[in-house]
Amino acid sequence: TGVGIGLGHDFLRHVERTRVLIHMVDGSLDDPVAQYLQINKELKLFNEDLARKPQILAVNKIDIPAVEEYMTLLEEAFAEAVPDEKVYFVSAAGRQNLDPLMDATVQILQSAPVRWEADGLSTPTEELPVLRPRPRRAVPKVSVNQEGEYKVQLADAIRIAGMVDLDRWEARMQFYRRLQHTGVVKALEDAGVQPGDTVHIGELEFLWQ
CATH class of the missing domain: 3.40.50.300 (P-loop containing nucleotide triphosphate hydrolases)
Incomplete structure (x- = not known):
C-alpha cells in the first residue's frame, strides 16, 4: 500500500x-x-x-x-x-x-x-438488536438407479470427489471423513447402501466399503 x-x-x-x-x-x-x-x-x-x-x-x-x-x-x-x-x-x-x-x-x-x-455516529440510547442468521447446511440427496447403483447429489461432496486420489490410503480416509461431516455417509446408509455397492459422486465412481 x-x-x-x-x-x-x-x-x-x-x-x-x-x-x-x-x-x-x-x-x-x-x-x-x-x-x-x-x-x-x-x-x-x-x-x-x-x-x-x-x-x-x-x-x-x-x-x-x-x-x-x-x-x-x-x-x-x-x-x-x-x-x-x-x-x-x-x-x-x-x-x-x-x-x-x-x-x-x-x-x-x-x-x-x-x-x-x-x-460520525451518535451514541445509541438503547441496546441494538443482534441478528444471528441461522447457518444453512445443504442436505445430501441419494438416488438409486435400476442397476442398484447409488448417486449422491451434494455440491460440496462433488467438489471434493473431483480432487480426491483414491489410490492413496490417506486420501481415502480423508475423503470418508469429509463424507461423514457433510452427511453423505448417513444419507447413503439410510438409502440402504451395502459394502460392494457402486456409488457415484460427480464423475467419481467407486465401490462402497
Missing part, C-alpha cells in the same frame, strides 16, 4: 471502521506465513491504530489434501513467526472447524470497544 500496491487505501479505510479483524490466510499458498506478515505490515504502515485492532488468525482450505498434508508444518511455522497468536485451521467450503472460530469472534467482539464518535 505504501507504494501504491497491495491492499489499497480504499479497502484499508473501510477496514478502519471494523472492531475486530479476522485474518483469513489461504493455506494453499506457497508461503502463508509470509503473506500474513506482509498484510500486517501494510496495516501498520497505513495506520498503527489499525494494526492494533483485535485480530483473529485463521488458515483456510484445510479440505485440500495438499494443505492437510502439510498442516503440521504450517502450525510449526506460524508458532515460530507469531508465538502469541492462536491459529484456527478451517475450511470455509467444507464448513470444518468454523464453530471455534465463530466462538472466538463473538468473545472478542463482546470486549472490543465501539467507536461511535470516530464513525
Whole structure:
C-alpha cells in the first residue's frame, strides 16, 4: 500500500471502521506465513491504530489434501513467526472447524470497544438488536438407479470427489471423513447402501466399503 500496491487505501479505510479483524490466510499458498506478515505490515504502515485492532488468525482450505498434508508444518511455522497468536485451521467450503472460530469472534467482539464518535455516529440510547442468521447446511440427496447403483447429489461432496486420489490410503480416509461431516455417509446408509455397492459422486465412481 505504501507504494501504491497491495491492499489499497480504499479497502484499508473501510477496514478502519471494523472492531475486530479476522485474518483469513489461504493455506494453499506457497508461503502463508509470509503473506500474513506482509498484510500486517501494510496495516501498520497505513495506520498503527489499525494494526492494533483485535485480530483473529485463521488458515483456510484445510479440505485440500495438499494443505492437510502439510498442516503440521504450517502450525510449526506460524508458532515460530507469531508465538502469541492462536491459529484456527478451517475450511470455509467444507464448513470444518468454523464453530471455534465463530466462538472466538463473538468473545472478542463482546470486549472490543465501539467507536461511535470516530464513525460520525451518535451514541445509541438503547441496546441494538443482534441478528444471528441461522447457518444453512445443504442436505445430501441419494438416488438409486435400476442397476442398484447409488448417486449422491451434494455440491460440496462433488467438489471434493473431483480432487480426491483414491489410490492413496490417506486420501481415502480423508475423503470418508469429509463424507461423514457433510452427511453423505448417513444419507447413503439410510438409502440402504451395502459394502460392494457402486456409488457415484460427480464423475467419481467407486465401490462402497
